[in-house]
Amino acid sequence: MSTVSQPSEQVELNSLDSMIKPLTLTSQGVSLLDQTMLPTEERYVTITTPEAMAHAIQTMMVRGAPAIGIAGAYGLVLSARQFLETGGTEVSLLANQLKAHSNLLNQTRPTAVNLSWAIGEMLATLVAIMATDSSITNCVELLTQKANQIHQEDIQACKTIGGYGAKLVPKGGVILTHCNAGALATGGYGTALGVVRSAYARDNTVQVFADETRPRLQGARLTTWELTQDHIPVTLVTDGMSATLMKRGMVDFVVVGADRIAANGDTANKIGTYTLALAAKAHQIPFYVAAPLSTIDRSLVSGDTIPIEERNTDEIAMINGEKISAEGIQYFNPGFDVTPADYITGIITEKGIARPGYEGSVMALFEKAL
Numbered sequence: 001m002s003t004v005s006q007p008s009e010q011v012e013l014n015s016l017d018s019m020i021k022p023l024t025l026t027s028q029g030v031s032l033l034d035q036t037m038l039p040t041e042e043r044y045v046t047i048t049t050p051e052a053m054a055h056a057i058q059t060m061m062v063r064g065a066p067a068i069g070i071a072g073a074y075g076l077v078l079s080a081r082q083f084l085e086t087g088g089t090e091v092s093l094l095a096n097q098l099k100a101h102s103n104l105l106n107q108t109r110p111t112a113v114n115l116s117w118a119i120g121e122m123l124a125t126l127v128a129i130m131a132t133d134s135s136i137t138n139c140v141e142l143l144t145q146k147a148n149q150i151h152q153e154d155i156q157a158c159k160t161i162g163g164y165g166a167k168l169v170p171k172g173g174v175i176l177t178h179c180n181a182g183a184l185a186t187g188g189y190g191t192a193l194g195v196v197r198s199a200y201a202r203d204n205t206v207q208v209f210a211d212e213t214r215p216r217l218q219g220a221r222l223t224t225w226e227l228t229q230d231h232i233p234v235t236l237v238t239d240g241m242s243a244t245l246m247k248r249g250m251v252d253f254v255v256v257g258a259d260r261i262a263a264n265g266d267t268a269n270k271i272g273t274y275t276l277a278l279a280a281k282a283h284q285i286p287f288y289v290a291a292p293l294s295t296i297d298r299s300l301v302s303g304d305t306i307p308i309e310e311r312n313t314d315e316i317a318m319i320n321g322e323k324i325s326a327e328g329i330q331y332f333n334p335g336f337d338v339t340p341a342d343y344i345t346g347i348i349t350e351k352g353i354a355r356p357g358y359e360g361s362v363m364a365l366f367e368k369a370l
């Protein structure tokens with residue numbers, strides 16, 4: 001059986017807006033909040049070329065599935081601007097350049113489908129423009145509009161997700177989250193932290209635990225910083241503590257983001273998510289995934305074929321530049337894991353909440369989006 005539940009009341013959008021602006025397109029380029037420097041330094045860098053954007057995504061100056069999708073779209077705007085500024089006039093050559101930069105951007109991080117989705121949207125926009133217009137100036141203008149639209153729609157989708165998710169959180173409930181699926185990881189509101197933000201706006205007695213998220217510490221460095229910026233109290237725990245918190249009755253609700261969701265609901269997210277889902281099931285605690293439809297990859301029947309990024313082993317071999325393990329050993333450092341759909345209580349999207357029987361309920365959400 002498949003069900004899509006849509007809370008009967010109107011979704012409230014009186015959610016706590018975030019002050020955080022992870023990325024902004026300006027006339028100079030793309031202003032990025034460099035996430036590798038947080039929480040010690042709030043430094044903005046201006047990215048002016050698609051190559052620099054690819055580097056920023058790869059090195060995680062910008063990270064999080066929806067945010068890297070938006071960054072990829074803006075990277076193609078930078079490519080089109082470059083073409084115009086260097087005197088390009090032939091639209092077919094612009095198309096060739098955009099395709100080359102799309103390949104470069106797409107190769108940076110393989111797991112989050114939002115990157116290839118947003119790039120696909122930009123290339124489809126170019127094809128549509130080319131059918132009626134051959135002016136490079138217009139191409140740049142319409143590609144800019146499309147990238148801004150992808151960005152704004154993500155913020156709106158996250159607010160709607162937040163509204164749906166907030167209604168699932170019990171009064172005074174304790175929420176546990178993993179990694180950073182917040183304003184920093186999206187257009188500026190957040191998926192899992194969008195739920196936290198909206199829940200807190202409705203009931204400021206809810207509490208939040210953030211897992212530190214080894215090895216890149218997105219929970220410790222980014223989630224605690226982000227929630228503190230927005231005056232939402234948060235308690236930091238190490239990844240290994242989560243099951244104990246659950247056993248002690250200290251967690252009511254788990255919500256995480258997603259990098260890619262297969263048609264059957266299997267969900268790739270930051271490494272450690274699956275462990276949380278197992279522990280949540282063992283303790284009968286609801287485990288929700290919050291993600292926009294752009295994170296769902298219906299071309300994959302299950303999570304078995306989701307590409308999992310393997311990251312530099314120094315991330316686990318070193319702490320603060322110092323080696324922490326014996327010489328001569330091997331390392332294994334996948335950045336993501338796949339939580340089987342059986343462990344997921346629901347997938348909260350901007351079109352409603354998909355429930356088990358995900359093949360049908362996910363399909364129904366896409367039909368609503370048409």
Ligand code: MRU
Binds near residue numbers: 112181182185
């Ligand atoms: O490696 P990262 O920091 O890009 O991983 C991010 C995550 O796993 C997030 O949970 C996911 O992208 C959802 S962001 C709304």
